[in-house]
Amino acid sequence: MKKLINNPDDVVREALEGMAAAHPDLLTVHFDPTYVVRADGVPDGKVGLLSGGGSGHEPMHNGFVGRGMLDAACPGEVFTSPTPDQMQAATEAIDAGAGVLHIVKNYTGDVMNFEMAEEMAESGGIDVRSVVIDDDVAVEDSTYTAGRRGVGGTVLIEKICGAAADKGYSLDDLEALCTRCNDNVRSMGMALTSCTVPTAGEPTFDLGEDEMEIGIGIHGEPGRKRMEVEPADQIVERLMTPIVEDLPFKDGDDVILFVNSMGGTPLIEVYLAYRKAAELAEQHGLRVVRNLVGPYITSLEMAGLSITMMRADDDIVELWDAPVHTPGMRWGA
Structure with a gap:
């Protein structure tokens, strides 16, 4: 294993300390x-x-904390x-009198722990709601889930809902x-x-030199x-x-x-894939009115990509265009 780390047990804490040092104007990190x-605030x-x-x-989720997106994130x-x-603790920290919405990716541990946190916060007088994101079309059930996994759609949803929360x-x-x-977003990935x-x-799993996994x-x-x-165009078609x-x-x-790098795929290849994804969308009579390209929901250093597509009406587009200023996403601010 070659990684730019110190003690493997300290990776998350030291990374969070680095985020706090790099972005003190955007976020604060609490421990324990x-x-x-x-x-x-x-x-x-x-x-x-x-x-x-x-x-x-x-950068998901910590890198999406800031104006126009998340008010807080909990890293495991x-x-x-x-x-x-x-x-x-995070729910209590961001309660400003109007309640708190939890956006939860559909993984068994996340769902269970957010449910427990919701109950604890509500017993303290905070109105809390939760929405579980399950946009992955690859498989119905998986190692970590009952039902579909929550993946790239979460990035788009956090941006759109963050803008809506800022609008009141x-x-x-x-x-x-x-x-x-x-209900209107779907995703699929490959490695x-x-x-x-x-x-x-x-490595978490073994792939041969000439192999890939579709729907990872x-x-x-x-x-x-x-x-x-296979060639990139065929891979993109398998996902789209x-x-x-x-x-x-x-x-x-x-x-x-949204065409996303899983962490180890360079942007030259992600843009190459976006080219084919946009072409296929057009062939299906879809009009790509907004896009996102790059590493936004990664899997450490995995080479691969995911594709996400959301149906967007005028309200959604307006919320997407609204200013956002976070470490991992920013425009118009």
Whole structure:
């Protein structure tokens, strides 16, 4: 294992200390319990927005804390759910009197711990709602889930709901928006290589030199099919076809198209893939009105990519365009 780390057990804490040192104007990191919160605080009367999950997917979620996106994030150890006490502390920290929305990726540990945190926060008088994100079309159940996994759609949803919260949406309206976004987004990923969890010291799974995994999860969970590596255009078509067919998207829909590096894939290859994804969207009669390209939900150093597509009406586009200023995403601010 070759990694730029010190003690494998200290990776998450030292990375968080680095984030705090690099972005003191945007976020503050608390330890014991660990959570990341907006440095400028949550305005009175604004709904607080919280997400979280295992580390190793940076910049998600910690890198999305800031104006126009998340008010707080709870990082677990690498590929390990954060604990209910982290979530409760973060919920209390961002409660500004209008309630708190939890955005939860559909992984068993995340769902269970967020449910416990919601109960604890509500017993303390905070109105808390949760929306579970399950946008992955690859498999119905997986190693870490009952039902579909929450993957790249979470990035788009956190941006859109963050903008809505900043605009003053009520907790009811924000919960409804988050649910609507989840209903209208689909994703699928693939891997050329495994990733290595620092404390494990060896690859999570084995792929031959000429093999790829279609439908891989962001923790290295098995996908739909292991097969010989194909040219990029064929790989993109293997990902796009199930996405388009699953919702299903229909001729004339406006969409946001997100092509994501899993961490080890360089941007030259991600843009090459975006070119084909946009072409296929157009062939299906879809109009790509907004896009996102780059490493936003990663799996450590895994080589591979994921594709996410969300149906977008005028309200969604307006919220997408709204200013955002976080370590991992910023425009118009």
